[in-house]
Amino acid sequence: MKLSRRRLAGLAAAGLVARTEAAQAPQDTPNTDFAKAARDAIQRNSETLSKFDVPMATEPAFLFKP
Amino acid sequence: MTDDIFFGSVSELNARLRKKEFSTVELARAFAERLERVGPRYNALALPLTKVALKRAKAVDDDLKHERFRGALQGIPFGAKDLLSVAGQPTSWGAKPYATQVFDHTATVLDKLDKTGSVLIGKLAMVELAGGPGYRMASASLFGPGLNPWDVTRWSGGSSSGSGAAVAAGLVPFALGSETSGSILTPSAYCGITGLRPTYGLVSRHGAMALSWTMDKIGPMCRSVEDCGIVLQAIAGGDSKDPGSAGKSFYYTPQYARKLSELKVGFAPADVERVDPQARPAFEAAMRVIRESGVQLVEAALPDFPYGPVTSTIIACEGASVFEQLITNGKVHELADAKQIEGLKAGLEIPAKDYLRAMRIRSLIQKRFHELFADVDILVAPATYRIATKVTDPLDAAPPGTAAAPSGARGMNGLIPAGNLAGLPALCLPCGFSENMPVALQLVGPAFSENSLLALGREFQNRTGWHKRHPSVD
Numbered sequence A: 001m002k003l004s005r006r007r008l009a010g011l012a013a014a015g016l017v018a019r020t021e022a023a024q025a026p027q028d029t030p031n032t033d034f035a036k037a038a039r040d041a042i043q044r045n046s047e048t049l050s051k052f053d054v055p056m057a058t059e060p061a062f063l064f065k066p
Numbered sequence B: 001m002t003d004d005i006f007f008g009s010v011s012e013l014n015a016r017l018r019k020k021e022f023s024t025v026e027l028a029r030a031f032a033e034r035l036e037r038v039g040p041r042y043n044a045l046a047l048p049l050t051k052v053a054l055k056r057a058k059a060v061d062d063d064l065k066h067e068r069f070r071g072a073l074q075g076i077p078f079g080a081k082d083l084l085s086v087a088g089q090p091t092s093w094g095a096k097p098y099a100t101q102v103f104d105h106t107a108t109v110l111d112k113l114d115k116t117g118s119v120l121i122g123k124l125a126m127v128e129l130a131g132g133p134g135y136r137m138a139s140a141s142l143f144g145p146g147l148n149p150w151d152v153t154r155w156s157g158g159s160s161s162g163s164g165a166a167v168a169a170g171l172v173p174f175a176l177g178s179e180t181s182g183s184i185l186t187p188s189a190y191c192g193i194t195g196l197r198p199t200y201g202l203v204s205r206h207g208a209m210a211l212s213w214t215m216d217k218i219g220p221m222c223r224s225v226e227d228c229g230i231v232l233q234a235i236a237g238g239d240s241k242d243p244g245s246a247g248k249s250f251y252y253t254p255q256y257a258r259k260l261s262e263l264k265v266g267f268a269p270a271d272v273e274r275v276d277p278q279a280r281p282a283f284e285a286a287m288r289v290i291r292e293s294g295v296q297l298v299e300a301a302l303p304d305f306p307y308g309p310v311t312s313t314i315i316a317c318e319g320a321s322v323f324e325q326l327i328t329n330g331k332v333h334e335l336a337d338a339k340q341i342e343g344l345k346a347g348l349e350i351p352a353k354d355y356l357r358a359m360r361i362r363s364l365i366q367k368r369f370h371e372l373f374a375d376v377d378i379l380v381a382p383a384t385y386r387i388a389t390k391v392t393d394p395l396d397a398a399p400p401g402t403a404a405a406p407s408g409a410r411g412m413n414g415l416i417p418a419g420n421l422a423g424l425p426a427l428c429l430p431c432g433f434s435e436n437m438p439v440a441l442q443l444v445g446p447a448f449s450e451n452s453l454l455a456l457g458r459e460f461q462n463r464t465g466w467h468k469r470h471p472s473v474d
Helices: A005-024 A034-051 B003-007 B010-018 B024-042 B050-065 B108-116 B161-168 B185-191 B225-235 B269-274 B277-292 B307-322 B324-328 B338-347 B352-375 B415-421 B450-463
Strands: B045-048 B077-081 B119-124 B151-155 B175-179 B194-197 B217-222 B264-267 B296-299 B378-382 B426-434 B437-444
Touching (some): A034 B307, A034 B352, B003 B024, B010 B024, B010 B225, B024 B045, B024 B077, B024 B161, B045 B161, B050 B119, B108 B119, B108 B175, B108 B225, B185 B194, B217 B225, B225 B426, B225 B450, B264 B277, B264 B352, B269 B277, B269 B378, B277 B296, B277 B437, B277 B450, B307 B324, B307 B338, B378 B450, B426 B450
Parallel strands (some): B264 B296
Antiparallel strands (some): B175 B217, B194 B217, B194 B426, B378 B437, B426 B437
16 A cells, blocks of 8 residues: 555654553543542641641741842 | 763763763764664653754864863763753643743753753653642653663653653763652662752752742752762852752862761661562661761661651642642643642642641751751661552552551651751662662751762762663663
8 A cells, every 4th residue: 555645644643642642541540539539638638737736936937038 | 982981970971072082962962862762762751952962062072172171061961851941942841731831041950051061962751740749650741651771661760750761771971850859869769870859949940840839959860979969069059040049059079078987877777677678688788888888877767747748738739839720721631640630639729727837847847857967967768668660550559668667666767758848958879679670778968968978979889889780771
């Protein structure tokens, strides 16, 4: 079968796209609820942080420089 | 020119350039061709810059011809993580929504390297948005999963995946990476190269993608400690364009470093219990080398803080703010990793009280590290507790270092997030192999103690030679 240059370029591009998409395709199970998992992680972090005793005089670790 | 150049150190290559064994153009062309040919095998290449590089190399050759010497980096090709902007060239941040993004300015670190006469030959792949608030799969990148040159079924680490793989495979003599929490150390450890995370503020981040303003750092990923020192000297220094800049310079002066016999090095016996059993002999042997180097080894342990939740909260909040527009316009869904997408979105909902509490705990962490470093000069620990994960394995299945030591002691578990929260420098040193994959140590010191870390690291590499091993690359 004889292919035109344009057709060859198109096929090459399609192959590249397919490989790229395969490489990028998330391999997670479709049923995983990542939104809920993210919210739950934030909640767990919040609870852990709130249990940690922080003296009232402790300032956050950033400085405002006028 | 023979193939041995591909694994030569910066100093060796520079010496051969000065002896006119080959020209800068020849060297740049050889590495650029190799990077373009082999880089895609590891999904390591983001953007070749061969044409621009050869033009720059020609100018460097002109300098050398007229004996305008600019130091050890003159004429040395290198690669940069694709979160550093180069004016007029695409800078994707490893993420589909930014695939065609072009800036009109060049990152300060790349400008500084240009002034030394080193030659940027390509941008290197990375995990999308440097990993954001967390990702689940190695495939979380516009370029596909970073594949490890030691075993392509394994991950090259993240988020500086391409930088790690490219240095390990001899595609560039050195690379720049960045670390918010582990992104230089992990790929360096997994790929068996030497990586340096500088003190926060020592290296300008102007022109680099922001993920966390208070935690982002840029650093060298090289073949040796010596090369890390040379590159750090070139890229460090104050920069009014970076609000986090410490305004300090760095001079690599191993000749003036403190005597090793004066250094107290803290280690935790529990760390060896936590390491993969197959990797234990390598770590035990490495600890013997550290001891034989003449330092005083003393037992130490990390202060007890919730490093993980503090780090996650800070990165999630700052990252969500940086990428608020991406999240609200819905383009966040173009990212490859579902966990990263939902993590970024959820970051916008974290209450201010949690962020502030995390930053206040961070102050306490910083204070405790000051106290710890009154007793010891350097901490040593495994860089990771296991070898590179399989590319297909979920990264949240069993995070390295979470397995409890049988003794129940904390040891140095959590040193990577702890060191990043406190803004401390760290040096990753290859220290052996397990299952034919590299394993590595990390050295951590007080802020701006890079020369001490490099001095001990250099002695370690003089006594071992693990850093000279490289994978076979056809």
